[in-house]
Each structure stands twice: as C-alpha cells, then as structure tokens.
Amino acid sequence: MKVYGAAVLLSVAPSWALPAHQLDPRVNDPPGPPGASGNLRGSEALIGYDPSNNVPKEPSTVVPPEDFTLAPGQSEDADLGLFIDLLDVKNPQPIQGGTYKPTDPGPRTEAYDRLNSDVFIPPSTDSGEVPQSMWPFALSHNRHGLAGAGWARSQNVDQLPSATGMAGVNMRLEPHAYRELHWHKEAEWALMLNGTARIAAVNEQGQTMQDDLAAGDVWFFPAGIPHSIQALDAGCEFLLVFNDGTFSEENTFLLSELLERNPKEVVAKNFRTDVSTFNKIPDGQLWIFPGTAAPADIQQQNVTGPAGSIPKASTYSYHFSEQEPYRVPGGTIKILDPATFPIASTFSVALVSLEPGAMREMHWHTTSDEWTYFLAGRARLTVYQAPASSRTFDFTAGSVGYVPMPNAHYLENVGNETLTFLEVLQAKEYSDISVNQWLGLTPKQIVKDHLNVDDAFLNTLPNVKPFIVPGNPDLSTTNFTGDAL
Numbered sequence: 226m227k228v229y230g231a232a233v234l235l236s237v238a239p240s241w242a243l244p245a246h247q248l249d250p251r252v253n254d255p256p257g258p259p260g261a262s263g264n265l266r267g268s269e270a271l272i273g274y275d276p277s278n279n280v281p282k283e284p285s286t287v288v289p290p291e292d293f294t295l296a297p298g299q300s301e302d303a304d305l306g307l308f309i310d311l312l313d314v315k316n317p318q319p320i321q322g323g324t325y326k327p328t329d330p331g332p333r334t335e336a337y338d339r340l341n342s343d344v345f346i347p348p349s350t351d352s353g354e355v356p357q358s359m360w361p362f363a364l365s366h367n368r369h370g371l372a373g374a375g376w377a378r379s380q381n382v383d384q385l386p387s388a389t390g391m392a393g394v395n396m397r398l399e400p401h402a403y404r405e406l407h408w409h410k411e412a413e414w415a416l417m418l419n420g421t422a423r424i425a426a427v428n429e430q431g432q433t434m435q436d437d438l439a440a441g442d443v444w445f446f447p448a449g450i451p452h453s454i455q456a457l458d459a460g461c462e463f464l465l466v467f468n469d470g471t472f473s474e475e476n477t478f479l480l481s482e483l484l485e486r487n488p489k490e491v492v493a494k495n496f497r498t499d500v501s502t503f504n505k506i507p508d509g510q511l512w513i514f515p516g517t518a519a520p521a522d523i524q525q526q527n528v529t530g531p532a533g534s535i536p537k538a539s540t541y542s543y544h545f546s547e548q549e550p551y552r553v554p555g556g557t558i559k560i561l562d563p564a565t566f567p568i569a570s571t572f573s574v575a576l577v578s579l580e581p582g583a584m585r586e587m588h589w590h591t592t593s594d595e596w597t598y599f600l601a602g603r604a605r606l607t608v609y610q611a612p613a614s615s616r617t618f619d620f621t622a623g624s625v626g627y628v629p630m631p632n633a634h635y636l637e638n639v640g641n642e643t644l645t646f647l648e649v650l651q652a653k654e655y656s657d658i659s660v661n662q663w664l665g666l667t668p669k670q671i672v673k674d675h676l677n678v679d680d681a682f683l684n685t686l687p688n689v690k691p692f693i694v695p696g697n698p699d700l701s702t703t704n705f706t707g708d709a710l
C-alpha cells in the first residue's frame with residue numbers, strides 16, 4: 226500500500242484516504258473535556274537511544290543512614306535469620322547483615338513492609354519457590370449483610386492457590402442477627418471467636434439439636450445438614466473452616482432462594498397451602514439479616530419430633546472453651562479431634578498458645594495439609610518443601626496460613642503478647658512428626674554420622690514430643706535462655 230504524507234493527504238484528500246490525524250499518533254486523541262491540555266501520547270521521536278538527548282543527572286537513590294533506623298538484630302549475620310521487628314523503626318529498610326544496603330527508595334507500601342519483615346528481608350536460609358502461604362482476612366472482600374446485620378469475608382483457593390484442602394470464612398453477626406437457614410456441599414467446622422450464638426439443626430432422621438455457644442466453643446455441621454446461627458444479645462464473631470479449598474460463601478443453599486427458585490404453585494402444593502401464604506417472602510437472599518431476639522431460655526426453642534434429639538455422641542457442638550489446656554513450658558495446647566468430637570470425623574485441630582519468644586517446635590503432618598488461623602499476637606512460620614525450598618511468612622491476628630502435607634514448619638511467637646493460633650487438619654486424629662522426637666528416638670551414632678554434632682547435644686534430645694519450646698522474648702539475640710525463662 227502506498228503511504229501518503231500528511232501534507233499530501235490534506236491537500237489532495239481523496240475520499241478513500243485516511244484522515245490526516247490518524248497518521249500522526251500525537252494528535253490521535255479524542256476530544257478532551259473543558260480545561261484539558263496536552264496530548265495523551267508523546268512523539269515517536271522519543272523512541273530508543275538518542276545521542277542528542279541529555280539525560281538529566283538524578284539525585285542519588287541510596288537512602289542515607291541518617292534517614293532510617295535499623296531494628297535490633299538487623300545487623301546480624303543473615304544466616305541466623307533473627308526476627309527483625311520493623312513495626313516501630315523509622316523508615317524501615319531491607320538491610321541485612323553488617324551493611325547499609327540494600328535500601329528501598331520507593332515506591333512502596335511501608336505498612337506491608339513493617340508487618341512482613343520476613344518477606345521484605347528474608348532470612349538467607351530461605352531458598353527457591355514455595356507457594357504463597359499467608360493470607361490476611363483484612364484483604365478479603367467483605368460482604369455486608371442486610372441492614373447492618375453483619376458481614377463475612379472468605380479465604381479459598383482464589384486467595385491461596387495451594388490451599389486446596391480447606392477454606393475459611395470469618396463472619397460477624399450483630400446482636401440477634403441471623404445467618405440464614407442454609408446448607409452446603411461441604412462440611413463446616415466453626416470456632417466462636419467472640420460473643421454468643423445459638424445454633425440449631427435437623428438431621429436426616431428428623432432428630433434435632435439446639436445449643437448456645439460462647440467464645441472458644443466449636444460447632445460442626447456435616448455436608449448437607451440444614452442449620453441456622455443466630456447471635457444472642459452480645460452479638461458474635463466466628464471462624465468457619467470447610468473441608469474443600471474451593472468452598473465459596475457465595476455458593477451456599479439458602480431457604481430464601483429455595484422458595485424463590487421454585488414455581489409458586491409447587492411451593493404452595495408442597496406445604497399444602499394457598500399460594501397467597503408466600504406473598505411476603507423476601508425478594509432476594511436474606512443471607513445475613515436482622516432478627517428478633519431469641520428467648521433467653523433455650524428450652525423455648527427446643528423443637529423435637531418423634532425421633533427426638535440428636536444423640537449426645539453425635540451432636541454438632543463441643544464446649545471447647547471449657548476444656549482445660551495441656552500446659553508445657555512456653556505455652557499451652559488443646560486438641561479436639563474425633564476421639565472426643567466424633568461427628569467432626571475429618572476435623573482434627575489444635576488450639577495453641579505461645580508465650581513471647583516460645584515456638585511450636587519444628588514438625589510436619591503425615592496425613593493432611595494444615596490450615597492455620599491466628600487469633601492473637603504475631604508469629605512467623607517457615608515452610609520447608611522438598612527438595613530444597615523454604616520460605617518464611619509473617620502473621621498477625623486475623624490472618625490465615627496454609628502448609629501442604631508433609632512440608633515441615635514451626636511457628637514462633639515474634640511479638641510481645643501471647644500468640645494464639647488454631648491448626649486445622651483433615652484427619653481422623655490430630656498427629657504430627659516432631660523433629661525433636663524423631664532425632665531423640667534415632668540411634669545416637671546415626672544422628673552423629675549425619676550431623677557431626679557432639680555427644681552433649683545428643684544427650685539432650687528428648688524421646689517425647691515437647692510440642693512447644695520456650696525461648697527468650699528478646700529475639701535479637703541467640704541467647705535463647707534469657708532472663709525471662
């Protein structure tokens with residue numbers, strides 16, 4: 226095709242020619258609003274190297290030492306991987322070891338860097354690729370219910386693609402609000418985080434249950450079992466864990482939709498009533514909506530048919546808040562698995578609290594991925610994945626962790642308050658392999674030949690699981706047996 230210059234086109238302007246402005250990218254602009262000036266595109270003369278173009282001298286991008294402070298431990302050997310607390314330092318920099326580099330001149334979101342120092346300044350032992358293992362519910366879309374009745378936000382494979390085995394939801398119900406009567410394809414395990422709620426369900430045999438739960442208590446609804454949740458006078462917040470990483474809170478089966486998505490004639494016939502009975506059913510989903518206060522006496526809502534109540538051994542609630550924890554130096558553990566809560570036949574959990582500086586020992590699970598939720602405090606966790614990868618992630622209250630089976634990991638309290646977290650497994654029993662116990666129960670000669678360690682160390686290896694190891698709350702030192710212990 227013959228190319229015409231703009232001048233030629235303007236003077237000749239045959240009807241088949243392109244309009245002149247389409248040949249000059251600088252003027253190929255739509256008409257602008259009043260007050261607009263300049264062009265959307267620059268000149269094609271700017272493309273590539275131009276010997277006549279004087280690149281202006283920029284000021285240095287190196288952040289000078291007087292513009293920032295280093296956190297305690299930040300100058301130590303990067304192989305030590307000391308936790309670097311950036312929360313309170315001035316202008317945190319990704320510096321490691323005894324240097325003043327590298328710096329970060331920006332652009333940046335400093336708040337993320339402060340909260341995730343092990344991502345911003347990874348220990349030099351981190352290596353290779355490990356899938357993203359941390360997600361804060363604070364970054365999940367928060368769906369609000371009707372009339373300020375509550376909200377819910379979710380984590381599933383859309384946020385953490387490796388979290389295929391489990392998904393989580395964090396839900397809030399204002400006083401007396403309901404999570405609508407519903408059911409779903411997945412099993413639902415729940416931990417009350419705050420406040421009080423009344424749950425109710427009916428099973429396949431027509432047996433029923435109702436119970437009032439407080440913070441720290443647990444419920445479990447098997448797949449397909451219809452249930453309701455209503456906040457009592459205090460309102461409530463809870464955590465839901467589902468046995469499928471693709472679970473979506475948007476995809477539950479709702480009573481409102483059930484009646485709305487069937488012919489009105491069928492709904493009326495089903496209940497042997499007149500079509501007008503359902504004239505006032507809600508238009509659209511209720512999902513989370515305001516309700517009338519539940520009677521304080523749960524007996525008034527105790528509905529049973531000829532099949533009676535669901536037998537205690539297979540009912541759907543567990544008063545986990547009243548279980549005394551197992552105490553070890555550095556923290557406590559409470560286990561809940563089918564041994565004591567049989568209906569939740571695949572959910573095995575540990576609720577762990579760690580004092581500052583203490584650590585859930587290095588371990589892994591043999592039968593399940595681990596889905597973790599952080600209730601309080603600050604933690605870090607390194608995932609070691611075969612053959613040669615590891616990555617460290619930081620957590621605060623309200624975030625989720627995920628460690629695929631059988632990747633090794635620990636959880637260290639890196640804050641100044643008690644760390645509390647929930648480990649959830651899809652397993653018939655809560656179990657792990659403790660690295661301490663593994664080596665403690667391996668013939669000393671074998672361990673010595675592998676690690677070239679001295680006999681004094683071999684003699685300290687335990688033959689029982691410590692679960693938790695205490696530590697110095699001052700994480701900027703390798704003197705693990707500091708004053709506080």
Ligand SMILES: *[C@@H]1O[C@H](CO)[C@@H](O)[C@H](O)[C@H]1NC(C)=O
Binds near residue numbers: 418419420
């Ligand atoms: C429960 O809610 C109250 C009221 O907002 C709040 O003060 C308290 O910290 C919450 N508890 C937990 C464990 O977050």
Ligand SMILES: *[C@@H]1O[C@H](CO)[C@@H](O)[C@H](O)[C@H]1NC(C)=O
Binds near residue numbers: 434436527529534
């Ligand atoms: C409901 O009534 C049944 C039958 O009397 C009883 O076994 C059950 O404990 C009651 N449940 C509640 C929550 O009151």
Ligand SMILES: *[C@@H]1O[C@H](CO)[C@@H](O)[C@H](O)[C@H]1NC(C)=O
Binds near residue numbers: 641
């Ligand atoms: C705990 O740590 C936070 C974050 O570094 C800090 O702001 C706070 O002052 C500390 N509290 C105490 C009691 O040391």
Ligand SMILES: *[C@@H]1O[C@H](CO)[C@@H](O)[C@H](O)[C@H]1NC(C)=O
Binds near residue numbers: 704706708
């Ligand atoms: C570790 O700290 C404790 C308490 O401050 C002190 O008594 C001990 O000497 C320290 N150990 C080392 C090896 O520095």
